[in-house]
Amino acid sequence: MSCALVIGATSTLGKAVVRRLAFTGYKVAAAADCPNSVGKVAEDNIKVGGDVTAFSLDVANAEHRKELITKVAEKLGGLDTLIIVPPQNEVLGEIIETSGEDFDKLFANNLTTPFRLSQAAMSTLAKSQNGSIIYLTSCFGFTPSIDMGLYSVASSSVLSLTKSVAQSAAKQGVRVNSVVSGMIEGDGTGAVWDHASGEEARQIKQHLESMIPLGRLGRPSDVASYVEFLASTKARYITGENCIVGGGVSYRL
Known part of the structure; x- marks a missing residue:
């Protein structure tokens, strides 16, 4: 049975990833900073037959990261996949007006911590027959808003991190990819539409759906399904790829 560690398991996308992997038979380590919240995620999945264990940590703490990898490998019998879901974005507005605090926090959450987690887990993942790292990020990385x-x-x-870490990790037999989400309901990247309500929200959603070839906003389960594929042996020859889940919206050639 494959083992997966999901960082950020209490966010909207994190919960969807945990549920998808647990449903398909993975042993899942669900990790987040709040013990009560991540415990609830594990409990909800256990009730429907999932093999999910909760871990609470401060991902910004190097010792916590090292200890987490060790505990997960011991309790789950190894580690095959590390999935890093960043915290939901709360920094809105034009970049020129960004505060130093927001700058440091956003890059710590989305770049520094995922990289440090990858370093901490690499030697353990290298022992797997299908070791992989999957970062979650946004299509705004291709098309600025x-x-x-x-x-x-x-x-x-994160798109660049994926490419660079993949080249290095390949020497140890570990694949590295990212799932790049477009307009996803409730994931925190929606800015205007996530903060609207009532008739305004309905009109915004209708307008956005008219711009998407498949005719709807994405769902967290759409992202989770792609994560499951990239973690599986079906993707064993895929690495260094930034994989878009965008409903047909053109973000790149």
């Missing part, structure tokens, strides 16, 4: 300027830059950095 004026009202989410700094988030666009941070997301773009």
